[in-house]
Amino acid sequence: MAIVTTTVDADGVALITLDDPARPANVTTPELTAELLAAVDRVATEPTIRGAVIASGKPGRFVAGGDILDFVGAWERGMSEAEAFEISHRWNRELRRIERCGKPFAAAINGAALGGGFELALLCQHRVLVDDPRAVVGLVEVGLGLLPAGGGSQRLPRLIGIDAALRLMLDARRLAPPEALAAGLVDAVVPAERLLAVARAWVLEGHPPRQPWDERAAPDAAQLEASREHWQQLVDAQFGRHYPAPHALLRAVFDGLPLPLDDGLRVESTCFAPLLAGVVARNLMRTGFVYRGEADKRARQAAARLGESAVVLPEYDGAAAPPPRGSACLWLWPDAAQARLAEIAVAADAPPSRVDIALSQAAARGVTPVVLPPGRPSFVARLLEHRGSLQALAAEGRRALAEGAIASPADADLASVLGGLCPPWTGGVISCTD
Incomplete structure (x- = not known):
């Protein structure tokens, strides 16, 4: 046609x-x-x-x-x-x-x-x-x-x-x-x-x-x-x-x-x-557009995937307290430019971190937290231990991926960039060592 x-x-x-x-x-x-x-x-x-x-x-x-x-x-x-x-x-x-x-x-x-x-x-x-x-x-x-x-x-x-x-x-x-x-x-x-x-x-x-x-x-x-x-x-x-x-x-x-x-x-x-x-454009397009689009689709399907075991919290006061113990929190973060959603997994039983606090405060600006069943390790919390060293972050990212602490390379890259741990030009903890 x-x-x-x-x-x-x-x-x-x-x-x-x-x-x-x-x-x-x-x-x-x-x-x-x-x-x-x-x-x-x-x-x-x-x-x-x-x-x-x-x-x-x-x-x-x-x-x-x-x-x-x-x-x-x-x-x-x-x-x-x-x-x-x-x-x-x-x-x-x-x-x-x-x-x-x-x-x-x-x-x-x-x-x-x-x-x-x-x-x-x-x-x-x-x-x-x-x-x-x-x-x-x-x-x-x-x-x-x-x-x-x-x-x-x-x-x-x-x-x-x-x-x-x-x-x-x-x-x-x-x-x-x-x-x-x-x-x-x-x-x-x-x-x-x-x-x-x-x-x-x-x-x-x-x-x-x-x-x-x-x-x-x-x-x-x-x-x-x-x-x-x-x-x-x-x-x-x-x-x-x-x-x-x-x-x-x-x-x-x-x-x-x-x-x-x-x-x-x-x-x-x-x-x-x-x-x-060049690779920098690949990284920025992939993390800033392609991966966010994929996360958007997954996030909009989250309730259907999780079924009755999910508890949706429509209101959150923005306090720094972590979500209920024994659960994990899927954060749906609206992109300021195109209202896209991205997701970051944060363990519920981990101590509050700067990323946890930032995400909690972001909830008051329209972020919707969804409580998931227990069992997902804390990827962002693990990366926080290596803040400041791209080489160490990349090694931890690949280790967490191999252990199943994060579902995919795309999720690892997206979480590390949106969590402020990797600068966008790197593409994230996996892309930066490609």
Whole structure:
């Protein structure tokens, strides 16, 4: 079945709808890209078509960006930097046709557009966002150990300025519609029922199909160098040396901005390649996204798994006392960014620790504790004895895994990172020794 469909109305406005039938969300796969390019070519070559609106057929969802489940396996597959470069450069080279085809494109953003999804919207000369707090936009790749590699590191600074763009990208900010409009990321925010109509009306107004970055002069070299030194100091202080993505983002921005856009896009792909092929991005994507997604599924099924032996405690006063003796506690921790849940197992008969206390205090902020039957050893409590030494933590993690004190490598990594015992760049107590 088709992923991309194109219809042309009586006024000559093409509606290009993205709707992958095999996925719950649109992802910028090679298949979607190929069908989108075919639609762009039709718009460009049919004389009766005046312009196009790119929209999503997924209710409340625009485009989710790259396929993280595929990206997370790049390191294990032995992806070379040349292969990683081509993933980014092919997209940048081919999707440039949206900007260069000679006809105006508007993006009708009906929901979240993060990473590659927002980079697709940036390719359009006009962006209309639905007025819904769930419709967040932004370039969040640094949080996954990558950088915006679909043109975002080059287009966003040219659109809203270097300082504003870098702050958003380094912080992996997700902007709600009013923030996105105020920051200049979108051109209009409208109710859902008017989204397509407003985007279509803009196309019909006959705006020149030009982008600001194809006409703006290069920034002053001296000012650019001063800005670079300033941002390098901030990144060094905030991220240190273990996170390569922020440093690579600075190189992409400051090496690319003095150049014409097409050359800047090549710089972006060059800076992106070692990140996707490297292990830190694998660790951050796996622990921060894949494992949390798995934990989310397990946690939502916890009551059914535990049956009548589980006692759910819907209210907890946040005190530092441990759960009832002879039981264990499964903590469902809401992720601040995407409301995902993660789980950490803490023994009930272990003395209260700093992690136990922190989790107890977190309960008052919405964490739901579930009391489990006895018999599960205390993994986090065992790791606390080795705090401060990654080598010792890794050895204890593997020992606990072999003894059955923790169910899986994924649980060990997730618990050690969320418990504050391993820094996220390591991926957790198991991943750090891979």
